[in-house]
Every structure is written in C-alpha cells, then in structure tokens.
Amino acid sequence: MEERHGPWGEDILDYFLSKGLIKTKDGIEIIWEHAANSKDKLQQALESVAHMIEADVLLRGSGDREPIMAHPPATDSDITLKDWLTAVSNSNQGIKLDFKSLEAVLPSMKILDMLKNNIKQPVWINADILTGPGGSAKPVDAGEFLQTVSSFFPDVTLSLGWTTGWLPGQKNEGYSWEMVKEMAEICNTLSQQVTFAVRAALVRQSWPQLQWLLQTSDRYSLTVWAGKDDVYSVEDLLYIREHSKEDQIFYDVFEPQKSQLKEHVDQKFK
Numbered sequence: 001m002e003e004r005h006g007p008w009g010e011d012i013l014d015y016f017l018s019k020g021l022i023k024t025k026d027g028i029e030i031i032w033e034h035a036a037n038s039k040d041k042l043q044q045a046l047e048s049v050a051h052m053i054e055a056d057v058l059l060r061g062s063g064d065r066e067p068i069m070a071h072p073p074a075t076d077s078d079i080t081l082k083d084w085l086t087a088v089s090n091s092n093q094g095i096k097l098d099f100k101s102l103e104a105v106l107p108s109m110k111i112l113d114m115l116k117n118n119i120k121q122p123v124w125i126n127a128d129i130l131t132g133p134g135g136s137a138k139p140v141d142a143g144e145f146l147q148t149v150s151s152f153f154p155d156v157t158l159s160l161g162w163t164t165g166w167l168p169g170q171k172n173e174g175y176s177w178e179m180v181k182e183m184a185e186i187c188n189t190l191s192q193q194v195t196f197a198v199r200a201a202l203v204r205q206s207w208p209q210l211q212w213l214l215q216t217s218d219r220y221s222l223t224v225w226a227g228k229d230d231v232y233s234v235e236d237l238l239y240i241r242e243h244s245k246e247d248q249i250f251y252d253v254f255e256p257q258k259s260q261l262k263e264h265v266d267q268k269f270k
Contacts, residue, residue: 008123009155009192012094013247015122016051019092027221027250028241028265032096034252037069039079046091052124053088054096057081059104067108072100082111089118096124096159102140102148109152124159125149126197130182132162133173133202139163142186154192159223161197166230174206180213193219200226200253204236207243214248226253234260241265 012030016022022029033050036042045053059065061075068077069084081097088095099105105127112123128135129142139162149156162179166172175198187194194217198210203224214220224240226232234257241249241261251261 008119008121008153009157010122011193011247012052012122012124012157015094021051021092024246026246027248028246028262030250032252035071036084037071037074037077037079042069042079042084042087046087046093050093052094052096054098054126055084056098056100057104057108058100059107067104067111081108082115085112085115085119089115089120092121094122094124095119096126098126099140099145100127100137102144105140105145105148109148113152122157123153124157124195125153126159126161128161128163128197129186130162130179132164132179133175133199133206134165134167135163136165137163146186146190150190150192157193157195158190159195159197160187164199164202166199166201166227168229168231172202174202175209176206177209180209184213184216187220188216190219193221195221195223195250197223197225199230200224200237200257201230201232203232203240207240210240211243214244221248221250223250223252226257228254232257234264237261238264 013025017025030052031050033045033048033053036045036053036055055069056071057067058070060068067081069079069081070077127140127145129139129145131139183196196213203210210222214222237251237257238261251258
C-alpha cells in the first residue's frame with residue numbers, strides 16, 4: 001500500500017524528542033497553542049514555544065464555501081485552511097485541526113491530500129463524535145467522520161471526544177460507563193493512534209471509566225482539556241498522572257494549573 005501519511009501518524013512525543021524540542025517522553029512536556037484562527041494568531045503561534053498548534057475548520061459562510069479557520073459562531077476568517085497549512089508546514093510544530101461539523105471534513109481532507117508532500121510534522125484530526133456529560137451540542141457523525149478521514153489518511157492520529165457541558169457550583173456528571181464503552185466499540189476497529197479529548201473538570205470523578213478505556217489498547221492516550229472558566233484542581237491532574245503512564249496523558253490546560261502541575265512533577269524528581 002502506498003505510504004500516504006508521511007510522519008503524520010508518528011507519536012508526537014517521539015517526533016518532538018527527535019527534534020530535540022522536549023527532553024523526556026512525557027505528555028506534560030507538550031505546550032499547546034489554541035484557536036490560531038486568524039493570520040495574527042497563527043503568526044503568534046508560529047513564533048511561540050508551542051509544540052502543537054490547534055485551529056478550527058469551517059466552511060466559509062458564503063461565496064465559495066471553502067474551508068477556513070474559524071470557530072462558531074464566526075462564519076468568515078482572514079485565513080483559509082490551505083494558507084494556514086502552508087504556513088505551519090514551514091515549521092517544526094505539530095498540527096491539530098478541530099472539526100465542529102461534518103460538512104467541512106471532506107473538502108478539508110482534499111486540501112490536506114493536495115499538500116501532503118509538504119507537511120512533515122504530526123497531524124491530529126479532532127472531532128466530538130459522541131454526546132458526553134452535560135453535552136448539548138450535536139456531535140459530528142462518528143461513522144461518516146471516521147470513514148472520510150481514514151479513506152484519505154488511514155494512519156493520521158485521531159483526537160476523538162464527547163460533547164460536554166459544565167456548570168459552576170453544581171453537581172456535574174462525569175463520563176459514564178456507557179459513554180466510554182460506546183467510544184471503545186467505535187475505536188476497536190481502527191488501527192491508528194487515538195487520543196481521547198476529556199474535560200479536566202470531569203476527569204477525576206470519571207477516572208475508573210477513563211482508565212479502563214485507556215487500558216483497552218496501547219494505541220490510546222488522553223488529552224485533558226479545560227474550558228476557560230472551568231474549576232478543577234491540580235490535585236485532580238496529579239491523581240490521574242500518578243495512575244497512568246507518563247506518555248499516555250497530554251495536558252492541554254490553562255494557567256495557573258499547567259505551571260503548578262509541572263512544578264509538582266519537577267519537584268518530585270529533584
């Protein structure tokens with residue numbers, strides 16, 4: 001079979017280690033840059049210390065309907081997916097493309113396919129494909145999303161999540177056994193690496209379920225993300241770190257938790 005993915009399916013820790021950009025094979029080392037959905041924000045990301053640059057892909061709301069970098073409710077942007085990918089491909093930084101709807105996936109895969117020989121870094125393709133705790137947004141159709149992405153790039157790393165909600169001062173439900181088992185069923189037929197995007201504020205209470213999911217395949221990891229106003233403790237993050245392998249969990253969280261977590265971990269090894 002023709003190799004179509006280049007290094008896209010490479011473990012990001014192996015990739016950044018090989019480039020001398022991290023010192024140890026540990027998910028805590030990876031720095032994330034979010035919502036690089038404009039020329040200015042992308043330029044800032046490219047000049048930053050971030051390892052992975054994340055942006056959201058939509059079809060332009062009018063006119064040619066081409067894939068652009070924007071997050072709902074925005075329907076326009078000053079940068080197209082093609083120009084965004086071209087800019088990032090000239091760096092050593094990894095790419096994470098986040099899809100909120102199915103309609104942008106096929107046209108985006110065609111653009112990626114056209115540029116594939118120039119993109120030498122890992123690529124993650126992200127979508128929320130199932131309804132999760134408190135989730136009200138409509139998930140992206142799992143079958144069609146996976147079929148479309150895999151038909152172009154069978155080895156690209158998939159970042160798969162659940163739609164979620166979180167309310168301060170209330171009892172927020174965690175990820176249930178039903179939710180993780182449904183995800184396991186979808187993913188057990190796949191062959192590529194999968195990272196499950198899970199919400200930091202819900203992780204500690206859901207650890208038995210998430211740990212079980214992680215242990216069902218050595219292809220799996222977790223990417224812990226945070227909503228801007230979510231309340232969660234560094235202790236929660238330390239707990240899951242202490243009950244998993246260092247290369248299994250990525251921490252895509254805000255300050256001050258990110259620095260505090262790193263500080264705790266660094267002190268432990270002094």
